Amino acid sequence: MQSQAQHHAANNHVAVLGAGVIGLSCAYQLQRQGYQVTLYDPEPPGSQCSFGNAGHFATEQVFPMACSSLLPKLPKMLLSQRSALRIAPTYLPQLLPWLARFGANMMPHRYRRHTEVLSTLNSHALGAWQRLLANDYHQYVQHQGSLLTFESTTTNKIKAVAAQYSHQGVEVSILKRAQVKELEPALTAHIDGALYFEAVGHSTDPGALSQYLFSQFCALGGHYRAEKVTSLTCAHSHCRVSTATSRELYRKAVVCTGAWSKVLCQQLGYALPLEAERGYHYQLSEHLGLKRPVASFERQFIMTPMSAGLRLAGTVEFAGLQAPANMTRAHALLAHARELLPQLGTEFDEQACWQGARPSLPDSLPVIGAAPRHPSLLLALGHQHLGLTQAAITSELIAALINQQPTAMNIDALSIARFQGNRSKAL
Template structure:
């Protein structure tokens, strides 16, 4: 597009905030910003909710307070490279590019940074469900969230020690957790097989019945409150005295007083353009398999300890998810990994799952090596940042939106803040310090 065409599309009157990213985090933030009295536009090259938000496991994973890797990753590294169907896969062709990221990941396993990551995750997760309840109540969406807990089950007697260790670790972090026998679990989920010896129950978790419907409900509310949506790709931008100018592929230049980068795994380049800061953002390529014929198989989400995947009941079927692949943003998906999830389910139920009209999916989950997101403001608050939530994007979206709204509202602290983000709900939000951009 030439400069003359760009001039035609320049928005002469700047938007207060342009949100780049129409996933669940971007949309939740857009709605929260609008409710602070700001004029908001959302820009994404895809329709709202059609990226990683479409395919997430649907689990409100408040129990997952530990970083995405621990010391055992060192023992698993050969298998990650050699087994294309393993639960944690590193494509050997991507290894040179991924090596700096993994080096930082391993560095984070040292006691002090590991504990800092755990503390940061716990703070967000503890505030997450309350934030979701507040948000869904305002958009007539409470029925989309089921707060009935979740299970982690085990099948091998040798796994009991690992399970007990995990329970003890979670209890030290204040995670509500209970030990259940296999029979007690089958009383709640009777279609599970006798191979399950027992497991852990997490009462303070839940799941959504349709992740896309959650996003669509937020979009409808946002539009009704004046938020505008534009399907376009933002390729670069720069900050200046009047605000921010963004370059797009179709509309040319967009002007705004503030910009929010919330485009998940695609956020690194824009963050560098707008702040000059290079963030070590990589992507966990997540897969799921949706089984439309299994709408009544489970009453709640169930994770297998040994098989390392999760099964979540949804309004349109049963979703199998949880496999992770490190292969970057450009390689085509290996949908055999999605079908592998069905093979992993064999033996967990008294009768096999129905794969009639099953659909596989792959999406990009944004991951930072310390397992914490970036939630911050930069460039004198002209640039807001909300990305890097890895597989906790759905869980942490609503509380992230409240934190971003506090950062964007005039009079609240910007990038230099170390106190709690302000709240309009008489409840303090997590401290901003663990999620700041300048930690890298």
């Protein structure tokens, strides 16, 4: 085994840890660029958040979650059973350090800086997906735009929200009630207006997209090991990946383990203030006439037409990785959908519910880049709500680093170094 491990390290063998959409994109990208990639994940590829997400390539979502406008809304949100945000009372003490960092990132200069980084990253997102999927792009990415609807927001506020998007270079137009009804006749007449984002996309089956990436990776000779990585150790020129049954050396390793990334990073001495931000969806068996993703400004959820029906998604719940699913959160999504789609029935089916854990960092930025003290280790994690959106551009950035080529954007702000040492206390 030792001689084989040394052979792996000496040649272009790369380990990718995590087979969600980020890991699958990185594995496929590297495999097609001539590397021999081994992909590790104990769960089936694309079976977690990469399956259950809202299917929205949300390039318009350039604003960090850590926004001062959230503060006055928090008490009401935390008290409402149908709120977009819930913190499990028993988990609050453990969450407090993360919340303190989250609050610090609401400071105006940090908020502006993080918005600029997200804007730049998202501006590359769909172009990177076009390059990754090539001729199959339009099979997996639909371009019907998306709507952000308003029910009880003043006209001036709607204009102000649109201006914020425009200021960041996001293409947006304001629609009046009649225009919304023309685009989406199924929506309630109580919607006063909407923002229309034309330059975004959606997937009608995000699980199928992940399976496509996995099949292409395997067709090019990539290897998949359905094993949990128990330890990761890295030197200057190689990384050792250990499972319950093997230890292998690789020239490079890429950590893409999402909400489960903290332990591996800690093994190598890197602080990572990562929390599992639990999301839910409710899957209806029919589209109910919607042609594009429709989000609600006041209700903070989204409805996306998919091949299997209409997916209702959203909600943020902090309760840790181990807490059992709280399907009242999915029920709340259905209650919100009934307000926007009058023809929707009243029956609740728990079999239509899903829960998954998104990796959330307190500054709303992912970690993408080489580990500061371990040149053989690269990190691609913490994408929060934007894993599907940013997966392809993340794979290009990681490939450029491994190839020692210039990256498409400056990624200094995405380094895990921002959480290390004294500097991390303010972040």
